[in-house]
Amino acid sequence: MIPRSRADNRPNSFSGTAFGHPADPFWARTLRRWNAVCWVLFGGLAAGLATMEYLGGGTYWPLLLLGALVLCYTVLDRFPGNPVLRPYTYLWVLVLGLGGIAYLWSGYAALFIVTLPHFWLFARTVRSCLVFTGLATVSTLTGSWLRKGWSLEYLGSTVVSTLIVVAASVLIGLWVHSVVAQSGERARLIEELEQAQLRLSEAHQRQGAADERERMARDIHDTLAQGFASIVVLAEAARAGLDSDTDRSAQQLRSIESTARENLAEARELVGSAEQSRVAAGSVAETLRRTLDRFTEDTGLTVVAELADPVCDQRTRVALLRCTQESLANVRKHAAASTVSVVLTPQPYGVELEITDDGRGFVIGQSRGFGLDGMRKRLAELGGRLTVTSSVGDGTRVLAMVPMTPTEHEVTA
DSSP states (O other): OOOTTTTTTSOOTTOSOSSOOTTSHHHHHHHHHHHHHHHHHHHHHHHHHHHOOOGGGTTHHHHHHHHHHHHHHHHHHHSOOOTTHHHHHHHHHHHHHHHHHHHHOTTOHHHHHHHHHHHHHHOSSHHHHHHHHHHHHHHHHHHHHHHHOSOHHIIIIIIHHHHHHHHHHHHHHHHHHHHHHHHHHHHHHHHHHHHHHHHHHHHHHHHHHHHHHHHHHHHHIIIIIHHHHHHHHHHHHHHHTTTTOHHHHHHHHHHHHHHHHHHHHHHHHHHTOSSSOOTTOSOHHHHHHHHHHHHHHHHOOEEEEEEOOOOOOHHHHHHHHHHHHHHHHHIIIIIOOSEEEEEEEEETTEEEEEEEEOSOOOOGGGOOOHHHHHHHHHHHHTTOEEEEEEOTTSOEEEEEEEEOOHHHHHHHO
16 A cells, blocks of 8 residues: 555555556555545444444454454555565455454454455465455355354355355456556557657667768868868969969969858858858859859869759759869869860759869779768759769769759749
8 A cells, every 4th residue: 555645755565466566656546545445444343343232342352353454454554565475464364354353243244345355456466366365255254154153044145145245356356457457568568669769769869960960071071171172272383383473373372362261151151150141142053153263263274164054942053063163173183184074954854964074084983082972962862863974094974963843944944
């Protein structure tokens, strides 16, 4: 039993019963209610016994047995102890006490009926419940038989009525046990589901953090890293030409300043401090044209451009710009090319960007750079794809395709 004022502050003395666990809210409420019923019954029986008149002081023995039951019930209720021994001790006392009271007092029926659920509440297994219920029935009938003697009246009234009550108690106990078992199984499944949901949520959070780190790494590679690499190359070229070609060095210094300003704007964009995104603002053709002009100015390579001007949303313009910047950076660092061709073409299914060079080429399977993977993932986020064709000595062809929405097709048309 769980006292009203201490239910949450002390260990329970009979955890793990046949019906369920007393820590459950439903189980705790059931025990508290039955606790109140039992104390009312014990008090009523004590008052009834105290007012009865028995010749020869016979009233003291029923009161003594009732007091023993109340004492055991109080100890079980109020004081924590061994979760196995203490409930079973009370049940054995209850079995013997019911027999003794049935022998000493004819009004034992109420006590017998109300205490029958105790065998289901405090025994640990269904088998124990049935065994103790049977022992209590035998003990009660024996006590009553010893008091009344064997007769048809005893057989017809006491035995039959007692067996009916016991049968009803057993049926109700088995039914409640089945309901509690199903509830326990549902509670277990719910707990497992909650644990699975928690693990899934944690996995989503980890995946989200990993995706965000990858996105930030890709953005930094495509913006700041490329800009710093360009600044380094330009600074080295400007320093080498300070004595021989001051005009060229001055132009390269202006390019360094311009690239640094662009990097600063990109950095503000990445940390979210810019009021409005200015990356790839306006026409996609104009954006790519400015990038190609800067590339020609910085490298002196020949760039052949055929740029249509499809209407694209901001994400598509940024993706096309980043693919162009990454491809041109690879040409500058690795290709040793003399000519670069850039073609932007609207298609019925979207827009295509093709960048080719006449450089040394490479073996695609041996490429370990971050740039190509970054381009693929960026395009994949928009439903597009990247195709790279290259071989040693034959240059490189990069083809980026981005699908367009029906609205964008209509505007382009």
